[in-house]
Every structure is written in structure tokens, then in C-alpha cells.
Amino acid sequence: MHLHGATDSEAVRRKLAEGAARLSGAGLMVAQGPGYALFDGRVPRLLLDTIMPDRPLALVADDHHTVWANTRALEQAGVLHGRETSDGHEVVMGDDGLANGTLLEPEAYAPVLSLSGYYRAMQGLAVGTEPDPAPTAAQRAGDLESLARGLAHANAHGVTSIVNMDGNLYTLDLLDQLRAEGRLTARVRVPFHFLPEMDEAELERASEMHARWNDEWLASGFVKLFMDGVIESNTAFMKADYPGRPGWRAHGRFPAERFARLATEIDRRGLQIAVHSIGDAATARVLDGYAAARRANGDSGLRHRIEHIELIDPADIPRLAELGVIASMQPMHVPGTGFPLQPAQGAIPPERWPDSYPVRRLKDAGVAIALASDWPVTDISVMRGFHAAVTRQSWCAEQADPRLTLAEALSGYTMGGAFAERTDTIKGSLTPGKLADVVILDGEIEAMDPGVLDRVAVRRTICGGRTVYKRP
Template identity: 30%
Template sequence: MKLKSWLSRTLFVTSLGALSAAAWAQSTLLTNVNGYTMNSDRELQRFQAIQFTGDTIDRVFEPGEVLPEPDGLTVIDGQGKTVLPGLIDAHGHILNYGLSLLRVDMAGVRSEREAVQRVIEFQQANPGMQWIQGRGWNQVLWESNEFPTAAALDAAESDTPMWFSRIDGHAGWANRAAMELAGVDATTPDPDGGMIIRDSEGRPTGTFVNNAMRYITQHIPSPSLEDQKMALRSAMQALAAEGLTSVHDAGVSSTTLQAYRELLEEGPLPIRVYAMLAGLDPQLPDRLAEGHFVSDDNTLVVRSVKISADGALGSRGAYLNDDYSDMPGHRGLLQITPERLTQLMNQSMLSDFQVNVHAIGDGANMIVMDNYEALIQTTDTQQQRHRIEHAQVLRYEDILRFSQLGVIPSMQATHATSDKNMAQDRLGEVRIHGAYAWRKLLDAGTIIANGSDFPVEPASPFYGLHAAVTRQDRNNEPPGGWFPEERMTHEEALLSFTVDAAFAAHQEGILGTLEPGKQADFIIVDQDYFEIPPEDIWTMSAEQTWVGGRLIHETAQ
């Protein structure tokens, strides 16, 4: 993807010509569009034109309504294109996404050998790097179905330490140089909440799961503040090009928050960021004491905390109540002790912050939900709209508790279609019916905030809309959908990426729908979401992305 400076894209565009930036102060009428939004009753509403002044919508014109005279207006001809509310990703990792643009991309590799070849090619193109890093490998896609080894990386013939995160971020692959630097050998113990994959003689093979990853990652130099600013800027530009106008950034350190603040001082952020403070940040008490932060232009909001309870299903790090069906005697891992989890949740609630807990296994979800049931009452914080991030594997009784407690499941539709090749092996014939259970959650009276978990999954929201509606991957497999009874309707899927994601961030008053008084966040797309065949939704793309009345991205004509 070719990235452009967002500062150079803040001028309005009328058909093929650019308008003066001074026109931003006057009202703009985008007309001749095939527009869709939701009304206050969550029903689909069509419109033909939208008028906004500065960053605020003045009026939305339904088909047949008389449009205002053009005098005093900047008029943009939408050329019959489809317009949707700006799409919101309720769970992504913006810094990691920006850094991933500068690292080895192993997404989709079909074998360990292919992954190593990408490393060799990257090293040849980027000589002299202190560390070689990357992410995206998934051994479930490989014929061997085995975790990768440091021995395989010997083919790179390099003394440079290497570290590659699994697609879910809950396991990592190191070469011999990295393990030697970290002092990891057969005598190194598995830490609490982590596991070193070993050979028959107990020697580390090169794969580290959950908390064991820290043996390696603590030796990787942290990106500087300027490095982070560069990565964040690049990531936000790229995300705008995907059609995203807002992202909930799941787990932001104090340093990264400072990078955001400095970028904000330089001008509005390209897209809106709802930043979740990292629960294990050593400076979390200081950040909580500072209270909520909302920038004047609403492009940066801080009022929530992200805590991780367990790992991921693919690396068998998700914490289950009973053994993995394909690994007897193993139930996964909790990343922090139950006592520490309760303490962090309570501390954040007492500071009047929303709590968003990563929980994937049914055991982790049960523990988190038990905490919510107790702590929401004692702290009187139901109005904070606490969340569970991922909520992938649930007991039926916990599905019901989401609505009862007012807890929001923040889920990622593409996780289901990516995990379908291994999820049933991990969970068995019974537990699988509580996994990725969108329809059961919706029917129980809750809402779902949708997202992607990029860079774990691709950032395109159209991939997520496609997966939500079809329960199929982008090869449209399996026929008819994977557990198709859990599908969302077109309207429900769009709600989950717009007004329901906005609700999960306390922003439904300004974002999520196109209505007078709300922010002028919208996208112009190349196909009609409601008319194209469902199997083609993933092929959609954003031709223009507008945030607060500013044109942030435009596809080159």
C-alpha cells in the first residue's frame, strides 16, 4: 500500500479538482450519493445528500427531499457512489500495526520453510538491523501443524537475533542467537502463565508461549518516542485508507500515549483513537490519577484500561475450564493470577475507568464475568459499559450474563473464519457451540462491538463485515458458512462496526450514524454493501475517507 502524508490530503476534493482549505469553514453539500445510515430506532435509512459545516453534520437529505440552493455552499458531486457512516474498529493495535509495516510479514505462509525464506529475503533487503522481527506465522496452516524451530532459522546463516510473533501475538519464534542472548537453555524454567516448547530432551526448540515470551522480548530494544510517532502516523494513514475513521487501541503504554499527545499537538490525528491504557504499565496508577482525557476535536480519548486474562486458542494459551480436546492434561494459561486480575479491575473501576479484559477461553471468560458480577455492584460502575475483548469461547450461562450485567462483548468476526480450521479440534463437539457465538449473544439482548484485532488479522473492515454476514473465509469456505446459525444480518454487522462500536466507547452521541449534530465521519465506497452478493463484501474498498469533515484518504483515480 502506498502511504501518503495525511497533511497533504486535508484539502477537500470536488470531482477531480481540489478546493481551497479555506472552504472548510463554510458548509459543504455532498450530493448525488447512494447513502445508508441507521436511524435512532436502529433501522436502515437511505439518503441522497448530506450537508456539514466544519466537522459537524447539519442535515441529511432523504431521497426525494428538495436540496438547498448551492449559493454559499461548497457542492461535491458524489457521482452516485455509495456512502456509509465511518467504520469503527473496536479492537486493534495501532503501534504494532505501524511497526508491522517495517517487519517481516509471515501472514498466510504455508510452511516453516516459506517463513524462513521470507526472513532471508527481508534480511537481504534490510542489512545491518540490530534485530530482525516479524509476525503472522500460524502453524495450523502448515502441513506439519508443528510449532517452528530455531534450527530452521539456521538457513538464514545469520548471527543477528530474530523474533517472530505468532499471528495471535501469544507465541513467539526465536533463533539461536536470540536464545543465547537471553541465556535460555534446558535449565530455564517455564514461568507462571507461560511455556517453553521443548524437545524430547528438554531443550528449548525456539517457540515461547505467553509469559515465556518475555525471556526474549525483554532483550529487544524498545522503539524510541520518535520511532513510535512515526509508526503511529504511518498506521493511522494506512487505516484510513482501509475505510476506518476510528479505532479502539487495545493496550497503550505511557510512552505510546505520550507519542499520541505529541502528534495531537501537531494537528488533529488522521483518524479517531479511543486509547485503552495498558493494565500492566508500571505507570498505570499515574495515568488513572490523571483521569479521563478527551481532546477538543475528539480525535483522542482516554477513559479505559485493557487487561489480559489469558492467551489465544491457536497456541493453546486460552484458559479453558476443562482440558483441550487435542491436548489432554492441558487447560491453557492465565497471564496473571486471579487475585491480580481482580485487583487491577477493581483499581480501574474505582478510578472511574471502563475496564476491557482480554478473555478467550471459557475458563478465562467465566473468571472475568465472575469479577464483573461482584465488582460492578460494589463499585457502582455499570454505566462505564465494561467489556470483554474477544469473548471467543463462552459457557451458555455466561452468554446470558453479558446482557444481565451490561457488559459488552468486543469481538472480531474474522477470528472465527481464521480459527475454523483448528477451533473444533481444540474445543470438541460440545464447547464449540459456545464459541464465536454472535447470534446467541445478540438473541440474549446484548450488542457486539466488532473489530479486527489488527495486525493479528488484516485491518480491512470489509473483511469483518463479510465474515460476520457469511461465516466464511475469503475463499468463501466452507459452503453455506461455518456454524451458519451464528451469522449476523447485513444491518447487524454494519451496526457492530458503527453505532454499537461507538456505544462501546461512550461515543454514540457523536459517532456511528450520520445525523444532524454528529461528527462528519463517513466513507465513499466502490460497491453497494446492501446490493452486492454477500460473498463479495470482502472485495469492497474505500475510495474516500472523511473524518470530522476532513478528507483524509482518497484512492488515486
């Protein structure tokens, strides 16, 4: 269930009570959407105990990098007394020697989410492996329906192509079954998720996924990695200390030498690389790895990607263009648009604000831009994404106008996305001979005030020449 709009503990309590009435039982209850501010000055575990003391409860941050859990959930998951994790993942401990309820990154929160079927849906993201034990027939049927509902939700917002940023063989197998049943209503690309603890031999699974699925409806062909966390929880890897935390810059999840070897091998296999990289130190390390791959293999033309780039060293901006790297950006990630202004803005020194969420600067430097939602981290609505991209305001006088034009935003969500997945010859524009993927809106957006773009509705979505959504 979702807690969007619940900004204080009483509102959260009411929504969870409503959800508990619908979802009877004693199993783990999972909800998404509380802001970090809910826990300011409070021990999350103890606060959640007052809200739901008798049933295990986990609240997932919108960014999916932090989970907060109550005592019952921590006990059942075996992490109340802590858990050893690798750098960048943490079961945060309290002064009383017990977990305080804050679980940073997948290694920390996986045991809690494993208490429910929700974890199976996130398994490709959290651990990059296949479900074990294998889902029962009933569980598989439920997973199929969940995927079908997600596709229908995307279609209703005008989405015809999805580049998933997590997944595994099980995900692709389910999507293939939906295709066989005539229920695949969008084109989907699913990665192999490589984690730091994996051996490089695991990349053979990525090659297997690419060999089995590589057509215009279902494809793999790329490897996803995480270099760091997020600014909000101070787990994004930075070149300078976080404000108020002397000596703390977070960590890169892959050492520089190892990432360079991985990038070189993945590139050699003919697979695209997509790396979650938010901090400036993380992005510098990713670019170093991409440069190493090019030195070893030459220019493969694979258009490797960096996801998010929320703070960048200005010296690294020309490197993206020189290396042909795609900047995959999310207009709704900017604090004050899709996310609250705090705590992210306060975690970036004011003198670095001009270097934050730099889509305009990257565009002006000739970097190829793909725009996306990162749903369910932020709103899937493309129209609200347009609105955020063209109405964004500067944080300070030193920050140049950060807005994109409507034409640039349109290109980012269409041709930019197709170019990033190397399918721009068959989709991304209304051109004779390209795939019949068309979205019809209920207004002429080029004639509108940009301030009302978020009110525009999708009238019809057509994918592969078939209407997959029609507004009632």
C-alpha cells in the same frame, strides 16, 4: 516484515532472504505471520536455524501470543536455557534441556523482542511500562513516523476511530505530538495495561492518563487486562481439558479474588475495564469480577468490555446482558475466515463447537456487540470484516446459523463501537450534530451479493470534516 502466504519452510526462507537483503545488518530480524502449522512435528528453534543460522530471528504469530526464535536469538536474549515465568507464560523446553524456540506470551518472548526496536513498539502490550531508557531523538522520530504510517493505513481502510488495546503514556505523548503537527488522522483511545505482577497502586497511572487525555480526538479512560492466552497455543483458560492433553486447561492470569478486587477498584475510579478473555473459564471469571464490582459500587454505567469470547459456557450468556457487558468480537478471528481452520478448531471438542465464536448467539440474547479487527492480529479491512460476519458457515449441524445480517454488521462496526466507548452521543451514525466522520465506498453494499463485500474499496475517508484518505 510479513510472511502472510508463506505456508512452508521454503516460502518462509525466500521471504526472509528478500527481507534480509533490504534490512542489512546483524541485529534481530522480526517477521509476522507464520501459521502454527509451519512447526508441526518440528523443533521450531532447529527449523529456524536452518532458515537463518547466522542472524537472530524471531517470528511473531498473527495472534501476538506466540513467538518462535532461532538459537542465535535465544542465546543473545539469555533464554536458551529457560526462564522463570508466571502461570500462562512459558519458555517451552526441549528434550535436550534447551529452549525449543517456542515462547508463549509476553514474559517469555519479551527478552527476545527487546533485542530490537520492535519491542519498544510493543512495550505497552508486553509489560505495560514506559520505555527505559528513554528513546533517543532519532528513535522518537522513527516511532512518530511508524504511528503516522499506521494511521494512514487505517484511514485507507475506512477507519476513523481506533480503540487501541495496548499502550502507555509514551504512546499517547507521540499521538499528541502528531496532533500538534496536524497529522493525527483518526480518533484514538489508549488504555493503561495492568499486568498480574503489578501492585494496585499502579492504577494511579491509569487515572493520570485519563486526566491528561479525555477529549474527542485522544483519550484513555480504560484499563486493559489479559485473563488468558489463545486457543491455538492451548493457553486459553478452559473449564474442560484440551483434546489430547489430559489435565491441561491452562490458567487464569488473575486469581478470582484478586480480579474481583481489581475490577471493583477500577470501576470505583470511574475507569472502564477491557479484558482479553477467550476461554470459557476465563470469561466466567471476568463476569464474576464484574458482578463483584457492581455489588460494591452499584451500576456505574461504564460499559465494561470483554474482548474476543471465543468459547463460552451457555449459562454465562445471559450474565453478559444482565451486567451490561460489551462483547467485543472480531469476525476475522473465526477459524476458516481470517485464520486457518486449524489448529484452533481441533483444540475445541466438537460438542462445544456450537458454543464457539458465539457472536450470533450473544446478539440474539440481547448482549451489546462491538465489532472490530484486532489489527495487526487480523486484517484491518472493515469490508473484509463485513464479508466474514455475513458469510460465516456453521461447523456442524448442531450449530445454528452463525451469520449476522449486513445491518447488524454495519451497526457493530459503527454504533456498536461508539456505544462500547461511550461516545455514541457524538459519533457512530450519520446524524445532524454528530462528528463529521464519514466513509465513502465505491459501491452500494446493501444492493450487493454478500459474497462480494470483501471486494468493495474505500473511495474516501473523512475524519473531523477533513479528507484523510482519497483513493488515487
